[in-house]
Amino acid sequence: NRYITIKTQVDGEPKESDFELKTSALSLSLDPSSNDIIVKNLYVSIDPYQLNRMKSQSSSQKAIGFAAAITPGEDIDAYGVAKVVASGNPEFEKDDLVVGLITWGEYSLLKGGKYMLRKFDPMGFPLGLTAYGGFFEVCKPKKGEKVFVSAASGSVGNLVGQYAKLFGCYVVGCAGSKEKVALLKEKLGFDDAFNYKEEPDLKAALQRYFPDGIDIYFDNVGFEMLEAAVVNMNTFGRVAVCGVISEYIDATKRAAPNMLDVVYKRIKIQGFLAADQMNVFPDFLSTTTDHLRTGKLHAVEDISDGVESFPSAFIGLFRGHNTGKKMVKVADE
Ligand code: NDP
Numbered sequence: 001n002r003y004i005t006i007k008t009q010v011d012g013e014p015k016e017s018d019f020e021l022k023t024s025a026l027s028l029s030l031d032p033s034s035n036d037i038i039v040k041n042l043y044v045s046i047d048p049y050q051l052n053r054m055k056s057q058s059s060s061q062k063a064i065g066f067a068a069a070i071t072p073g074e075d076i077d078a079y080g081v082a083k084v085v086a087s088g089n090p091e092f093e094k095d096d097l098v099v100g101l102i103t104w105g106e107y108s109l110l111k112g113g114k115y116m117l118r119k120f121d122p123m124g125f126p127l128g129l130t131a132y133g134g135f136f137e138v139c140k141p142k143k144g145e146k147v148f149v150s151a152a153s154g155s156v157g158n159l160v161g162q163y164a165k166l167f168g169c170y171v172v173g174c175a176g177s178k179e180k181v182a183l184l185k186e187k188l189g190f191d192d193a194f195n196y197k198e199e200p201d202l203k204a205a206l207q208r209y210f211p212d213g214i215d216i217y218f219d220n221v222g223f224e225m226l227e228a229a230v231v232n233m234n235t236f237g238r239v240a241v242c243g244v245i246s247e248y249i250d251a252t253k254r255a256a257p258n259m260l261d262v263v264y265k266r267i268k269i270q271g272f273l274a275a276d277q278m279n280v281f282p283d284f285l286s287t288t289t290d291h292l293r294t295g296k297l298h299a300v301e302d303i304s305d306g307v308e309s310f311p312s313a314f315i316g317l318f319r320g321h322n323t324g325k326k327m328v329k330v331a332d333e
Contacts (some may be wrong), residue, residue, distance in 0.1 A: 001026040004107025005308040006072050010054040013318055018054070019311040022073075026107055030088040035113035037089055038229040039082035041102050042333065043303075045127075046313045047078065053247045066273065076104040076310075081120055084202040085333060089113065101211065104310045106330055110284045126292060126299070127325060130242060131159035132284040133277025136167075138240040138270050143168035146210055148229060150196075151220035153180035155325035156242055158187070158188055158300050160218045164191045166296060169216070172209045176320040188298060202228035213237075222246050223253040230257040233267050241271040249318055300324025 002023050010018045021302040030036050052061065053070045061067075070076055080102040084092050100117035102108040108287045112119065125190065134156070135141065147164045151157045152173025161184065164171045174196040184193035192209055206214065206228050213234035219226050222244025226237065244252040262269065277284075291297035301320040304313040306329075313328050315321075 001107040034088035040087040041330040044080035126288045128159045130274040145215035149173045206232040226255040239269040270313045
């Protein structure tokens, strides 16, 4: 089995030399009462938060217990789709397609029943609960409200913008290239979009795009973008803090929004995790499946090939190389 691991704890922006490809022997004969399962990995999700697991963790991060540290040399677990090749668990059979926590490798040995795995229905499992739950549950939108989304061409951001448009909001997104801006405006139905790298003054840019102020800011990046958004928020505005990717690579890039603005404008700033949003999963599933079927919602995917591509796929997230949901295809079937 060939798999990717980190050589040491990652410091700052991730680079190719932080990773290595290793090979381990994998026996396909399992003790039938072990509860272990071996799966062949097909598609693996590539997510920015993994960087926080690769760094030395702060005491508060450890205390929260979410996203435990990755140990150098060991498997990197990640969500994905896989096919069972051997099973010591009566609930899963050889050739079952499954979804759950697998690894950055060709195969995953999932030990002793302590895995999160379920059978996968290719017709009924769209991605996007973070965007759906974050937008509808945390932002509590009203029709006609003005919504700003950062990292808007990314996996979460593009869906937030599309859901917001389908719901009846006015939506502006920012992204890091002119191709991404064109995608948002021309294909995904955003009312407007801009390249934040070409804006020397983000506060002024947001004032230009939102002359009547922002009601909802869906934050994927943190730092200066959050500071600029708060200045431009309307009274009783809501900020959903989904992620702070600027801070993942540089801890000094921590947002310091004007808190007097927050008080006087009664702005609500709330962090959330996709895992909190399971109560809206049935709504998410039916709405998303319908919209995908009727073509009102576009799935934007960005897929790299082969186990060797894990490091570059991951590093690319922090350099804006991806458009839409980043995945690695390890095998067809
Ligand atoms: P994306 O597909 O959005 O990929 C990351 C994108 O972020 C890049 O393509 C890049 O686009 C942009 N970016 C990278 N570095 C910076 C930077 N320093 N400043 C501004 N933009 C940057 O990733 P995801 O959709 O998977 O994740 C988006 C955010 O949501 C992340 O912060 C992630 O951690 C968070 N998240 C949170 C979850 C939760 O449960 N709360 C679940 C999933 C994701 P560009 O070209 O526009 O710069």
